[in-house]
Structure formats: C-alpha cells, structure tokens
Amino acid sequence: MKAMVLDRFGGPEVLYLADIERPRASPGHVVVQVVLAGVNPADWKVREGWLAPYFQCQFPFVPGFDAAGIIAEAGESVEGLKPGDRVVTPGNQGVGERGSYAEYMRAAAERVIPLPDHVSFRQAATLPTAGMTAWEATLDNGKAGEGARVVVNGGAGGCGSFAIQIAKMAGARVAATCSAPNTDYVRALGAEHAIDYRKGKVAAAIRHWAPDGVDLVVDTVGQGTLIDVLPAMKRGGVICPIGTLIPDEPRIDTAAAQAAGVTVIPTISTFAHQPRQLRALVDALATGKIVAPATTLLPLAEAGEAHRRVQQGHVQGKILLEI
Ligand SMILES: NC(=O)c1ccc[n+]([C@@H]2O[C@H](COP(=O)([O-])OP(=O)(O)OC[C@H]3O[C@@H](n4cnc5c(N)ncnc54)[C@H](OP(=O)(O)O)[C@@H]3O)[C@@H](O)[C@H]2O)c1
Numbered sequence: 001m002k003a004m005v006l007d008r009f010g011g012p013e014v015l016y017l018a019d020i021e022r023p024r025a026s027p028g029h030v031v032v033q034v035v036l037a038g039v040n041p042a043d044w045k046v047r048e049g050w051l052a053p054y055f056q057c058q059f060p061f062v063p064g065f066d067a068a069g070i071i072a073e074a075g076e077s078v079e080g081l082k083p084g085d086r087v088v089t090p091g092n093q094g095v096g097e098r099g100s101y102a103e104y105m106r107a108a109a110e111r112v113i114p115l116p117d118h119v120s121f122r123q124a125a126t127l128p129t130a131g132m133t134a135w136e137a138t139l140d141n142g143k144a145g146e147g148a149r150v151v152v153n154g155g156a157g158g159c160g161s162f163a164i165q166i167a168k169m170a171g172a173r174v175a176a177t178c179s180a181p182n183t184d185y186v187r188a189l190g191a192e193h194a195i196d197y198r199k200g201k202v203a204a205a206i207r208h209w210a211p212d213g214v215d216l217v218v219d220t221v222g223q224g225t226l227i228d229v230l231p232a233m234k235r236g237g238v239i240c241p242i243g244t245l246i247p248d249e250p251r252i253d254t255a256a257a258q259a260a261g262v263t264v265i266p267t268i269s270t271f272a273h274q275p276r277q278l279r280a281l282v283d284a285l286a287t288g289k290i291v292a293p294a295t296t297l298l299p300l301a302e303a304g305e306a307h308r309r310v311q312q313g314h315v316q317g318k319i320l321l322e323i
C-alpha cells in the first residue's frame with residue numbers, strides 16, 4: 001500500500017511516499033481503508049521525535065492519529081463492525097502502531113465508531129484528536145454547564161473549534177481568543193465575544209467580558225499566553241491547559257491558583273474516555289448540535305507541507321490529507 005513514512009526523526013522533508021506492507025486485522029482490531037487522514041500538531045511532534053518517551057516508533061513509521069474511512073477487514077471477536085462500514089477512529093498510533101497517513105490502518109475496534117450515512121468523511125475526519133481532547137477539557141475536566149462563563153484560548157484551531165461548540169452545547173456562554181482574521185469564524189462557532197490576542201491585554205478583555213469572573217478556561221495554546229488570567233477567574237473556577245509537550249513553557253503558578261480558589265487541571269486525551277467521547281461527537285455532528293471545523297484538503301503526498309502549515313500554528317480548523 002501507499003503511505004507517507006519516515007525512516008528517522010527530523011523536519012518535514014523526512015516524510016516520503018513509500019510502498020509498504022498493508023496491515024492485517026488481528027483479534028479485537030479492524031483494518032480501515034483510509035479516505036481522509038486528519039493532521040494534528042502531535043504529528044509534527046512525533047516526526048521530530050518528541051513523543052519517543054511515550055511510545056517506540058518502528059521505522060519506517062507512518063504518522064497520523066485520525067482517520068475517516070471504510071472497514072476493509074474485521075479481526076476475530078470484533079462485534080458490531082463489518083467490512084464496508086463507514087467509520088471514524090483515532091487509530092492505534094497513540095500506542096506506537098503505524099498511523100493514518102496511509103491507504104490502510106489497523107485500529108482497536110473499541111475506538112472505531114460507525115458513521116451515520118449523512119455524516120461525510122470530511123466532517124468525520126476532523127473529530128478524533130481535536131474533538132476528544134476538547135471534550136476532555138471542556139466537559140470531563142472543566143464541567144462546563146448551563147450559564148457558565150467559558151474562555152477558549154485559541155478558538156480558531158482544531159481543539160478550539162470544538163471546545164467553543166461543546167461549551168455552547170452544554171449551555172455555557174463563550175468567549176474565544178484568536179487573531180483578527182478569525183473573529184468571524186469563532187463567532188460563527190458560537191463564541192459571543194472574540195478577543196484579538198494580538199492587541200494584547202487579553203486578561204483585561206476577559207475581565208471586561210465577565211466582570212463576575214470566568215468559570216472555565218480551556219487553554220489550547222499554552223506557551224504562557226494566558227499566564228496572567230487568574231485575576232479574571234471566579235473562586236471555584238477551573239483552568240484546563242491542554243498538554244502541548246512544549247518543554248519549559250511558562251505555566252500558571254499552581255500555588256497562586258490555589259490561593260485564588262482556582263483549580264488547574266492539565267488535560268490530555270485519555271484512552272479510556274475516547275470511545276465515549278468520539279461516539280458523542282459523532283452524535284452531536286449527526287444531530288446538528290455541532291458542525292465540523294473549517295477544513296483544508298491536501299493530497300497525501302503533501303503531508304510535509306501540511307506539517308509546515310500546522311507547525312506555524314495558525315491553521316483555521318483542520319487540515320485533512322486525501323488518501
Ligand atoms: N496532549 C494531548 O492529548 C493533545 C491533544 C490535542 C492537542 N494537543 C495540543 O494542543 C495544542 C492545540 O492543538 P490544536 O489541534 O488545536 O492546534 P492547531 O489547530 O494547530 O491550533 C492552531 C490555532 O491556534 C491559534 N493560535 C495560535 N497562537 C495563538 C495565541 N497566542 N492566542 C490564541 N490563539 C492562537 C491560531 O489562531 P490564529 O491564526 O487566529 O492565531 C490557530 O487557529 C497543540 O499544542 C497540540 O499538540 C494535545
């Protein structure tokens with residue numbers, strides 16, 4: 001099969017198109033024929049070797065967590081999934097197996113969710129990593145609820161596009177940070193207030209929007225961009241910084257947060273929660289409670305270009321690779 005692979009860690013140029021052996025189904029696993037692969041910041045971090053402490057990459061390695069496609073083969077003891085079914089999955093790359101930048105990918109059946117007919121592959125491929133992580137931050141950890149004031153730092157990216165909508169779905173009022181060209185985009189997703197972070201004074205703008213304080217901050221950007229947000233928080237508020245893996249990035253002082261009555265819950269996507277979250281995201285998409293983020297399609301062979309764009313940190317919504 002065709003796949004974008006790397007033989008060593010490095011820049012985008014280490015990715016190349018190769019013919020490699022097609023994966024086979026195994027007990028509890030299916031093989032998905034990938035139609036669209038989602039690109040995430042984690043993919044360039046994998047490519048540069050940042051995730052080497054978490055799982056071993058066997059070269060030639062195929063990056064890519066997210067896939068929407070069709071079941072090609074179902075292994076022993078797989079129930080409720082059969083060849084021909086349209087599905088979405090975060091695959092097995094998170095446990096070090098080959099990923100979704102390929103014609104076929106193996107995936108554990110419990111993390112493979114069937115798609116209703118009217119949910120397109122293009123919508124579905126945006127969901128796994130960004131959607132599940134936003135769900136983890138906004139609902140599982142952040143407990144956004146009716147009337148809560150929620151700030152999404154980085155509202156125009158993959159995680160941010162979902163976090164805004166998930167908070168709105170829970171009945172919260174949402175403000176989001178973004179650059180000026182993305183203000184209409186985050187408003188269309190449900191943010192009642194867009195804060196242009198390039199103008200500076202973001203914490204002051206948040207205080208102005210929520211004079212009684214903010215209940216939840218979902219921080220998808222990190223890098224110390226909201227290090228001064230504590231005075232804008234309610235006592236009892238929660239800050240969920242999504243794990244960027246950026247070494248030595250400035251972080252909120254947890255002692256100061258504690259003194260302000262604010263809980264900081266570092267958030268990563270949790271394997272055990274993924275099937276429930278992905279099923280809920282598919283349902284929300286199918287019933288129109290959320291929409292897919294903006295998408296840009298690139299051919300599989302341009303995965304290196306996709307990485308360059310994602311690495312610059314200003315993609316609106318998601319980039320998807322067409323297999
Ligand atoms: N550990 C985990 O389980 C996990 C899972 C998912 C994601 N993550 C991490 O979470 C982070 C976000 O992921 P993602 O997929 O959402 O990334 P992304 O889609 O690449 O985010 C890009 C967005 O960030 C916005 N942005 C950049 N600088 C900003 C700033 N200073 N203030 C506000 N917005 C800013 C950009 O908006 P503008 O163009 O308007 O600036 C752009 O739309 C990444 O570091 C990723 O690795 C971790």
